[in-house]
Amino acid sequence: MNTRLKEDGSSRKQILITSMLFMGLGHIVHFKQYIKGLFYALFEVLILFMLPTILRKLNDMVTLGIMKPDLPVKERDHSIFMLIDGVIVLAILFIFVVVYIISVKSALAEYKEFCIDKRLKTNKESISRALGKSFPIFGLAPSVGLILFFVVVPLIFSACVAFTNYSAPNNIPPNNTVDWVGMDNFVAMFGGEAVWTSALGRVALWTIVWAVLATATCYFGGLIMAVVLMDNKLKFAPIFRGVFILPYAVPSVVSMLVWQNLLNGSFGTVNRTLMQLGWIDKAIPWLSNEWLAKFTTILINLWAGFPYFMLLVTGTMTAISADLYEAARIDGANKFQVFKKITLPMVLYQTMPLIIMSFTHNINNFGAIFFLTGGNPVVSDSTITSAGGTDILVTWIYKLTVNLMKYNYASVLAIMIFIILAPFAIFQFRRTKSYKEGEF
Amino acid sequence: MGNKVIKRINLTIVLVILTIFSLGVLYPLVYVVSAAFSPGNSIASLSIIPFGDGFTLEHFTHLFNNTNYLIWFKNTLIIALWTSILTIIVASLGAYVFSRFSFTMKKSMMLLMLILQIFPSFVGMVAIYVILLRIKGLDTLWGLVLVYLAGNIPYNTWMVKSYVDTIPKSLDESARIDGANHLHIFRKIIMPIARPIIVFLGITSFTAPWMDYIFPKMILRSADKQTLALGLFSFVTDKKNEFTVFAAGALLVAIPFIIFFIITQKTMVTSFGNAAVKE
Numbered sequence: 001m002n003t004r005l006k007e008d009g010s011s012r013k014q015i016l017i018t019s020m021l022f023m024g025l026g027h028i029v030h031f032k033q034y035i036k037g038l039f040y041a042l043f044e045v046l047i048l049f050m051l052p053t054i055l056r057k058l059n060d061m062v063t064l065g066i067m068k069p070d071l072p073v074k075e076r077d078h079s080i081f082m083l084i085d086g087v088i089v090l091a092i093l094f095i096f097v098v099v100y101i102i103s104v105k106s107a108l109a110e111y112k113e114f115c116i117d118k119r120l121k122t123n124k125e126s127i128s129r130a131l132g133k134s135f136p137i138f139g140l141a142p143s144v145g146l147i148l149f150f151v152v153v154p155l156i157f158s159a160c161v162a163f164t165n166y167s168a169p170n171n172i173p174p175n176n177t178v179d180w181v182g183m184d185n186f187v188a189m190f191g192g193e194a195v196w197t198s199a200l201g202r203v204a205l206w207t208i209v210w211a212v213l214a215t216a217t218c219y220f221g222g223l224i225m226a227v228v229l230m231d232n233k234l235k236f237a238p239i240f241r242g243v244f245i246l247p248y249a250v251p252s253v254v255s256m257l258v259w260q261n262l263l264n265g266s267f268g269t270v271n272r273t274l275m276q277l278g279w280i281d282k283a284i285p286w287l288s289n290e291w292l293a294k295f296t297t298i299l300i301n302l303w304a305g306f307p308y309f310m311l312l313v314t315g316t317m318t319a320i321s322a323d324l325y326e327a328a329r330i331d332g333a334n335k336f337q338v339f340k341k342i343t344l345p346m347v348l349y350q351t352m353p354l355i356i357m358s359f360t361h362n363i364n365n366f367g368a369i370f371f372l373t374g375g376n377p378v379v380s381d382s383t384i385t386s387a388g389g390t391d392i393l394v395t396w397i398y399k400l401t402v403n404l405m406k407y408n409y410a411s412v413l414a415i416m417i418f419i420i421l422a423p424f425a426i427f428q429f430r431r432t433k434s435y436k437e438g439e440f
Numbered sequence: 441m442g443n444k445v446i447k448r449i450n451l452t453i454v455l456v457i458l459t460i461f462s463l464g465v466l467y468p469l470v471y472v473v474s475a476a477f478s479p480g481n482s483i484a485s486l487s488i489i490p491f492g493d494g495f496t497l498e499h500f501t502h503l504f505n506n507t508n509y510l511i512w513f514k515n516t517l518i519i520a521l522w523t524s525i526l527t528i529i530v531a532s533l534g535a536y537v538f539s540r541f542s543f544t545m546k547k548s549m550m551l552l553m554l555i556l557q558i559f560p561s562f563v564g565m566v567a568i569y570v571i572l573l574r575i576k577g578l579d580t581l582w583g584l585v586l587v588y589l590a591g592n593i594p595y596n597t598w599m600v601k602s603y604v605d606t607i608p609k610s611l612d613e614s615a616r617i618d619g620a621n622h623l624h625i626f627r628k629i630i631m632p633i634a635r636p637i638i639v640f641l642g643i644t645s646f647t648a649p650w651m652d653y654i655f656p657k658m659i660l661r662s663a664d665k666q667t668l669a670l671g672l673f674s675f676v677t678d679k680k681n682e683f684t685v686f687a688a689g690a691l692l693v694a695i696p697f698i699i700f701f702i703i704t705q706k707t708m709v710t711s712f713g714n715a716a717v718k719e
Contacts, residue, residue, distance in 0.1 A: 084570045102544050135622040139537035142530045143593050144549075149571060150590030151556050154564020161566070225461075228454060235455070242702060243462045246469060249701035251651040253669050254690040257676055258468050261683050267484030269471060276488060303465065364560040367651065371673075394560055398654065407566060414563040421558040429554050 005030055009115050012108065019107040023100055026107035031114070033126050040103045047096050054089050061086025064164070065177045079178035080166065087157050091148055162186070162411035172405060185408045196409070199385040204416065207392040210298070210369075211362040217302045219355055222309025223347065227339060229310075230317055241310075248307035256371035259300050263287055288377045290389035297390050301368050309351075309358075316350040317343065353431065360424050363417065366394045375399060393417050472694075475687035476500075483683040499688035509689060511664055512671040516650055519581055519667065523588040524646035528638055531593055535600035536626050540612065550601075553594035561591040562654045569658060579661045587655055592645050603637040604630060643704075650693065668693055 005011045019026025024040025027033040047054075065077025114120060121129070162185055165171045166178045184192075189200050225244055229237045247255060262269045263286040271283045286296045320343070328338050362368075369375060375391035382388050386399040393413050400410040474490035475483070476499060487493045503509040538550060561568075568587055569578070577583025611633075612625050620628070631638065649667075656667040668689075675686035 080566070081570060084567050087567070088571075098545065105544060136537045136541045136543050139533045139622075143534040143597060146530070146586065146590040147553070147556065147593055150568060150587055151559075151561070151564070151594065152552075153571070154561075154567035155556070155559060157567035158564045228458070231454075233451060240458050240462060243465055245701060246698060247465060249698040250469065250694045251647075251669075251690075251697065253651045253653060254472075254672065254694055255468065257673065257686065258472050258690070261483045261676060261681075262468055262471065264483070267482070269483065269486065269488055273488040303468075360558060364558075366560065366562075366654070371653075394562075397563065401565065414559070417563070418559065422555065425555050425558045429551060 005111065005114060007115055007118050009112075012111060015107055015111050016104065019104045023103050026104070027110070030107070031110050031120060031126075033110075036126070036130055040099070043096070043099060047092075054093070057082075057085045057089045061089075064179055065173075067177050073174050076174050077177055078173045079164075080173050083160060083164075083178070084153070084157055087153050087160065088149070090156075091153055095148075158411050158414050160411075161407050162415055164408055166407040167409065168405035181408075185412050189409060189412050195381050195384050199381045199387045200413075200416075202379075203387050203391055203393060203396050204420075206294070206390070207363060208420070210294075210392055211359050211365075213298050214301045214305065214362045214365070214368070215355060215359045217298060218305035218358070219309050219351075221302055221306035222311075223313050223344075225306065225310045226313035226317060227343060230314065241314075244310055245307050247304050248311070252304055252367045253371055255304055256300070256367060259303075260287070260372050263296060263300075287373050290377055290379055293373055293377055293390050297369060297372055300372055301362075301365075304368065312351055312354060313347050316347050319350070320346050353428065356424055356428065360421055363392070363421060364394050365392070366398065369395045370398065472687045472690060475684050476691045477688075478684055481684055482681040484681075486684070499685045500692075502685060503689055503692075507671070507685075508663060508666065509671065509692075512666050512668045513693075515581060515665060516668040519584055519588070520646050520649040522582075522585045523592070523649050524642050526585065526589050527592045527596060527645040528642050530589065531596040531641065532600050532604075532631065532634065532638060533626065534593065534597040535604050536630055538597065538601045539604040540609070550598070553597060557595040557598075561587065562658075565654070565658055568655075572659060578659060579665055580659075581665065584649075584655055584659050587659070588645075588649055588652075592648075596641055596645070600634065600637055600641060603634050607633050647697070650697075 005015075015026050015030055018029055022041060023044040024037035027037030027040065031037075060077075060082040063082075064079040065082055068076045163180055163182060164178050165181045165184070170176060171178050189196050191197050228234070229241050229244075231237070263271075265271065265283050265285050265288050268283075268286070270286065271280070274280045274284070275282075285292055287293050324342055325338060328342060333341070369390055369392055373388070373390045375388040375395045377389045379387075379389045385396075386404050387396045391399070393416060397410045397413045397417075400406045400413070470490050474492075475486055477491070477495050477497070478486055478493040479496045479498065480486060480493065538546065572578045572583045572587075575583075577586060607630060611629055615625050615629055651669060652667075653669045653673065656670050660666060660670070672686055672689050672693075675682045675689065
């Protein structure tokens with residue numbers, strides 16, 4: 001093969017073909033960049049060497065193993081390991097394809113420079129360039145590796161499980177295998193099985209109501225406190241602020257467990273206090289009546305959550321120019337007008353993204369529900385679905401996984417969370433500075 | 441004159457309301473403190489008036505002598521420290537690369553990270569369990585640190601990247617002309633300027649592991665590997681109610697946190713403000 005390159009750009013096709021033929025070949029043949037080319041080639045050799053394993057794993061992923069009841073449990077096909085290995089192999093193949101594309105692109109870029117410089121780079125040049133260029137790779141390698149294996153692979157696995165029958169009692173490896181069932185779980189959850197469908201509707205609705213109310217109460221609670229405490233005529237404002245920050249400083253597991261005990265229907269301190277004061281005759285079922293429990297979770301969440309927004313609003317309010325207030329004062333605006341026309345719009349505008357983040361956080365606020373009510377009280381369908389009166393989607397996922405071992409239904413719920421939250425993620429993305437400035 | 445009186449009354453009313461709210465906010469906290477020092481075990485036997493049962497230190501001695509409290513504390517501290525340190529390193533390095541370099545797939549990687557951070561990490565817990573099993577990370581503290589670290593990266597990389605974007609590129613360029621390499625620029629120029637956001641990141645990733653329950657529960661099995669959340673939770677399960685011991689243990693965790701928060705309150709306010717504005 002003629003390895004001499006033309007300087008007018010007409011050898012582009014030749015480079016494209018060589019570098020696509022085998023990873024790194026273009027670098028070696030045309031540009032004499034042996035080290036770089038060898039690294040690329042080595043990677044492809046490695047993948048080719050593992051090809052039989054890769055194919056076997058992919059095949060396992062498709063079949064998910066076959067029932068071998070005669071074998072001892074340890075030697076039977078473990079469908080879940082097969083599925084996870086399959087996803088991991090897919091991830092590795094994905095990396096391979098990406099590196100391949102990068103290698104071809106880099107060869108073409110190299111050629112472009114050759115056409116401009118009319119000569120090949122010396123070894124020294126290309127090594128020092130490679131070191132500079134490889135910084136992003138080293139810088140991102142830990143992030144990419146961790147995210148790939150501890151976030152992406154688990155999530156893809158979990159999405160896959162939604163299309164299998166991985167659930168107790170009949171399909172739990174290693175005793176039994178798991179099979180692909182297509183859309184069966186979705187059909188069951190969305191109309192197929194009445195109990196599950198109604199539970200899903202109930203929990204999904206409550207998740208959204210909870211997230212809206214929890215965010216709104218905390219935000220306005222924090223806003224009001226921040227505004228009141230900003231008033232410089234108020235004595236002791238720093239002391240009050242110090243007190244109000246306390247719930248935020250206490251780890252939430254601790255405070256939720258404390259509230260759970262204080263509000264306990266039979267022996268809780270709150271009820272005993274109210275009874276001894278003579279304000280109530282019989283215990284208030286704070287956590288055992290479905291509707292009251294819902295109210296209680298929002299109330300306690302307000303207790304735990306308003307300090308965050310108080311801090312936040314205080315922070316943004318100090319950034320509002322004092323001239324603005326001065327001008328309003330001279331124009332004769334009263335306090336309420338100043339609040340409505342200046343403070344509120346400015347603060348809302350500044351904190352809007354954090355309100356949305358808080359909303360998505362509340363959709364996933366496992367701790368606030370699980371440690372306070374445990375998802376209880378029990379309602380009519382709880383014995384079958386395990387979803388209680390205050391369960392939100394995430395706590396239900398937890399119960400389905402840990403208590404009922406219905407991983408397939410749990411995965412359907414995870415996909416639902418994705419559908420609810422994806423628009424917010426995209427919204428967040430679109431308002432980032434880099435998006436607005438056309439970096440994308 | 442009348443106006444002034446009305447203002448006075450208004451102010452007094454506000455003060456009274458604030459005091460009532462303060463009592464509401466303090467109520468559970470005071471009660472925990474009192475429970476920690478009260479004799480008896482379950483919450484049912486406690487007086488409804490804080491500190492109404494007398495005073496004892498037996499729950500604290502019980503914690504230190506008869507339970508693994510110190511081990512839980514040590515484990516949690518190790519996990520939190522490593523998670524915090526590694527998150528700072530990995531996320532800020534990634535943020536620097538995303539902010540200053542352009543490369544293939546950058547766009548899709550950033551969008552992917554933004555989408556990934558909306559999932560609670562335990563959605564994939566079965567797979568995480570199996571992966572940790574494969575790399576022998578089950579029942580180890582570093583396994584848990586890896587899981588936390590991976591979960592922290594997507595969002596925090598974005599957060600730090602947005603901050604680094606605001607640092608003028610001319611600073612890097614002048615350093616590069618002076619012969620500094622990328623790592624040097626990152627360490628000596630970017631990191632010091634990005635300090636507010638790094639501190640914020642350090643604090644949030646340090647505090648999160650103290651409160652987490654699901655992953656320790658899933659990953660850590662043996663008695664000497666438990667964390668505080670697991671240990672404390674075990675005192676107030678359905679089976680036993682040792683609220684006073686729980687309160688004593690909770691108090692010992694919460695006090696350093698509260699002192700820390702009150703000291704850093706001012707920094708937190710500005711950091712929050714920064715995080716809000718710079719995003």
